Structure formats: C-alpha cells, structure tokens
Amino acid sequence: MHHRTVEELMTRDVVRARRDTSFKELARLLEENDVTAVPVVDEMDRPIGVVSEADLLRKSADQADPSGLTPVPHLEAWERAKAEGARAEELMSAPAVCARPGWTVVEAARLMEVQHVKRLPVVDEADRLVGIVARADLLRIFLRRDEAIREEINRDLLRGTLLLDPRDVTADVRDGRVTLSGIVEFKSQIPVVEQLCRGVDGVVSVSGDLTFRTDDGREAPTGT
The missing domain is CATH 3.10.580.10 (CBS-domain)
Structure with a gap:
C-alpha cells in the first residue's frame, strides 16, 4: 500500500x-x-x-x-x-x-x-x-475516487499483502465506505483484514459480513 x-x-x-x-x-x-x-x-x-x-x-x-x-x-x-x-x-x-x-x-x-x-x-x-x-x-x-480505493484494497491489500483468493474475499467501496464480503480461512483473520482496510488512504469506514472456515479462537480440548 x-x-x-x-x-x-x-x-x-x-x-x-x-x-x-x-x-x-x-x-x-x-x-x-x-x-x-x-x-x-x-x-x-x-x-x-x-x-x-x-x-x-x-x-x-x-x-x-x-x-x-x-x-x-x-x-x-x-x-x-x-x-x-x-x-x-x-x-x-x-x-x-x-x-x-x-x-x-x-x-x-x-x-x-x-x-x-x-x-x-x-x-x-x-x-x-x-x-x-x-x-x-x-x-x-478523502477525495480519492472510490475506484482507486477499491483497486488498492482488492489488488494490493487482499491479494498482494494478505494473499487471499479473489474468489473468497472482495471489497466494494461507495463514498469511501468499504464493505467486505466473503470467507477467510481463520476467524482471527477477520479483525486483521478490517484493520488493514481502515489504514488505506481515503477509507471512511469498514463494515461487512466476513465468515470463516475455522474458529481458531476456541481452546483445544484437554486430554483426560
């Protein structure tokens, strides 16, 4: 970025x-x-x-x-x-x-x-x-065009930095407001993705409904 x-x-x-x-x-x-x-x-x-x-x-x-x-x-x-x-x-x-x-x-x-x-x-x-x-x-x-913000997030951040599959996660931008959609591998990735998007120049807010395949925040069961 x-x-x-x-x-x-x-x-x-x-x-x-x-x-x-x-x-x-x-x-x-x-x-x-x-x-x-x-x-x-x-x-x-x-x-x-x-x-x-x-x-x-x-x-x-x-x-x-x-x-x-x-x-x-x-x-x-x-x-x-x-x-x-x-x-x-x-x-x-x-x-x-x-x-x-x-x-x-x-x-x-x-x-x-x-x-x-x-x-x-x-x-x-x-x-x-x-x-x-x-x-x-x-x-x-904050006068940056939505298209420029969208391209930076989708290409440079989601694909380039986070190495996410474009079929899994995408970002839409309207009036500087970013809406994320899709699925990530781990639950812990969601706040990371959102925080990095907030750091892109021109972003006003970040919201969305990202889901995950694995809940890596749950403790592993203990043995008996």
Whole structure:
C-alpha cells in the first residue's frame, strides 16, 4: 500500500515572516495571500514560531469597548504580552510545531491533534522550511475516487499483502465506505483484514459480513 506523505500534500510556496516583521505587515501578508497563518523564520530559514489570525486578534480583544457595554476580557500574562506586541517575534506562538516531508497523513494528523494546532510548517534535515501542511490538505485524501480505493484494497491489500483468493474475499467501496464480503480461512483473520482496510488512504469506514472456515479462537480440548 502507498500512504500519501506530507510532501505530496503540502504547500511548497510558503508565505513567511521574519522576527522583525511588523504587526501591520503581518496583517497584510495574511490578507493578500488569503492565508490564516504564517511561519516565522530565523536567518537560516528555520521556523521559530507561527503567527495566526488569532494571535493578531488578541490586540483587538484587549481594547476597551468605546460604548462601555463589553468588558475587557481577562488575559493571562503571556496573552497580554502578545496583545501588546508589535513584531512577529512578540506575537507568534512558539516554538513552531513542525513536520517532516516523509511523514504519513496519520503522523501529521496525530501531531496536530496532540499539539492543538491547525497547520504544521514542514522542514528538511537541516530544519529549513520547505513547505506547510494544513488540516484541509490532510483531508484531501478523502477525495480519492472510490475506484482507486477499491483497486488498492482488492489488488494490493487482499491479494498482494494478505494473499487471499479473489474468489473468497472482495471489497466494494461507495463514498469511501468499504464493505467486505466473503470467507477467510481463520476467524482471527477477520479483525486483521478490517484493520488493514481502515489504514488505506481515503477509507471512511469498514463494515461487512466476513465468515470463516475455522474458529481458531476456541481452546483445544484437554486430554483426560
């Protein structure tokens, strides 16, 4: 099976900021390039942080409402420091949480989930910025055609990896939902087949009614 990598999905032409990029220049970069965040890089083009719309909006949130109707929200010390910042290095979220080009979609998605971030700068072996990958990029694997998913499961997985007879087990795919049908030799193979199918890029769910010839989960009778 071929898992799509971050390198295949990332944006290569990355809009970036420097440490001393001003607040207004950051706002202009986001607006003119239609992006919601930009990585901040050092002199060696290595990401040191990320500035997002949320980081910039802290400045507006920290301002008093002229009408006096909306109270100024309580901010932690670090949030207030950001709200008062004027340059990228003062406004950015740091350190930058980065990915590698060879990572799979699963690896990138898990890091985003654990770190609670919406995008990852992508760096090479020298930690230089080579791309950026966002949640929307990772979701593109679910746009794979059903025919491509079906072919990968039936040909590469069921026949190639598991060596199952095409007359015994087949997979149908509709809207990314995989339905397995047929019979396997041992009962213990069923969860293995289902789990491997779930790992195919673009699969939304796996269901079916696989049966088995031998129940290898039952204990052998003991002698007397």
